[in-house]
Amino acid sequence: MWKTIVRRMILMIPQLLLLSLFIFILAKNMPGDPFTGLITPETDPTRIEELRIQAGFYDPWYVQYFNWITNALQGDFGQSYTYKVDVSTLIGERGLNTFWLSLLSVILVYLLAIPLGVLAGRYQDTFLDKSIVLYSFISYAIPTFVLALIFLYIFGYRLQWFPTSGTVDIGLETGTFAYYWNKFYHILLPAITYASLGITGIVQYLRTEIIDAKTQDYVKTARSKGIPMNKVYSRHIFRNSLLPIAAFLGFTITGLLGGSIFIETIFGYPGMGQLFVNSIMSRDYSVITALVLLYGFLTLVGSLLSDIIMSIVDPRIRIE
Numbered sequence: 001m002w003k004t005i006v007r008r009m010i011l012m013i014p015q016l017l018l019l020s021l022f023i024f025i026l027a028k029n030m031p032g033d034p035f036t037g038l039i040t041p042e043t044d045p046t047r048i049e050e051l052r053i054q055a056g057f058y059d060p061w062y063v064q065y066f067n068w069i070t071n072a073l074q075g076d077f078g079q080s081y082t083y084k085v086d087v088s089t090l091i092g093e094r095g096l097n098t099f100w101l102s103l104l105s106v107i108l109v110y111l112l113a114i115p116l117g118v119l120a121g122r123y124q125d126t127f128l129d130k131s132i133v134l135y136s137f138i139s140y141a142i143p144t145f146v147l148a149l150i151f152l153y154i155f156g157y158r159l160q161w162f163p164t165s166g167t168v169d170i171g172l173e174t175g176t177f178a179y180y181w182n183k184f185y186h187i188l189l190p191a192i193t194y195a196s197l198g199i200t201g202i203v204q205y206l207r208t209e210i211i212d213a214k215t216q217d218y219v220k221t222a223r224s225k226g227i228p229m230n231k232v233y234s235r236h237i238f239r240n241s242l243l244p245i246a247a248f249l250g251f252t253i254t255g256l257l258g259g260s261i262f263i264e265t266i267f268g269y270p271g272m273g274q275l276f277v278n279s280i281m282s283r284d285y286s287v288i289t290a291l292v293l294l295y296g297f298l299t300l301v302g303s304l305l306s307d308i309i310m311s312i313v314d315p316r317i318r319i320e
Contacts, residue, residue, distance in 0.1 A: 005304065012300050016293065020072070023292040024065050027285045068289070078286035082279070087290045090275070097167055098264075098271035101187045106252060108195035113202035114245070120203065121210025122233060132203065140200045144193075148266040151193045162189035165268025190267045194260060198252075202245055213237040252302075 056064055071078065077087035120132040139147075156164040163169070163186050172179040214237065222232045261273040268274075272291065279287040 005308070008304050012297070015300060016297060017069075019296040020069055020289070020293050021065065023289050024068060025061065027288050028061055028064070030283060030285075072290070072293075077290040080279075080284055080287050082282045082284045082287070087286050090287065091272070091290060091294065094270060094272050094275045097269065098273070100183070101190055101260075101264075101269065101271060104184075104187055104191040105194045105198065108191055109198040109202065109252070112195055113199035114206065116199065117203040117206025118210060118233070118238065120207040121214075124211055129207075132207075136200045136203050139197050142197065143262075144197060144260070145262040145266060147197060148190075148193050148263055151189060151196075152266060155189055162186075167270060187269070190260075190263050190269055193267075194263055206242075206245055210237055 052058065056067065059067075068078070075088060077091075079085065080087055080090050083090055116132050120129045123129050152164060155161045167186050168179065168183045172182055260271075261277055263269070264271040264273040265277055275287065276291050278284075279291065
């Protein structure tokens, strides 16, 4: 297993290099540049040209790419033209915010989805099952930004139960209990919003797997031996039904680490998703290329992580 993991990680290197070349060329062919937004009637055009020359915008693309990838391999992705800080520092700050939001979102998703999926599958065609399936269909049809706006309006503005933007209130001392509680309070509503929609696929897959598992021979054999139904579900049906869920877990974790563009933008949460949108709008090439490369890396890691989780859940499966 460890040899396979190492081999998969080595194969990521050429994949990431190809991705870096693609996104670099694509970013360079976007209309405008980071300095376009600086142009005003009072701006000296000569100064703008000097900035472009200093940034190497007129060098051949392959020279620019070689300089960028050489620095990137050393952890230097350049400086953000918009925020005037190192890209690594900027992504690190925003990435930490997204990490905490993602962690809470994943916990809420699985805390809600697994019990609902199990109940829907176990009590098939009952009122409870039909209610869960109806909710799944409704939540699947609602766009993320629509539900986010509804929750923000109701719980943020009307009821004022939650903050409407930011990560922490101004004036709180860093490191205190009040500070960390306030940060948790700020991410609670965005996490609940994501979890409300994120459980749909897991509930449906788990429900289907449990319904199929109830008709399998090993379940009939266990029941014929007099094993109580609760133990049949906990020791046999539930464990075998977790395989599709385990396959999604790796992608779910790494996908959330990339940040939710709609959630973070609507709730004014300064994470990776909001940074990505702002960078595209401002033509901040250094941030765009670094983020897309990071997203590609997270996708590859998610695939490997899902395979590892599946092999842990079911030892019969071995990743190749």
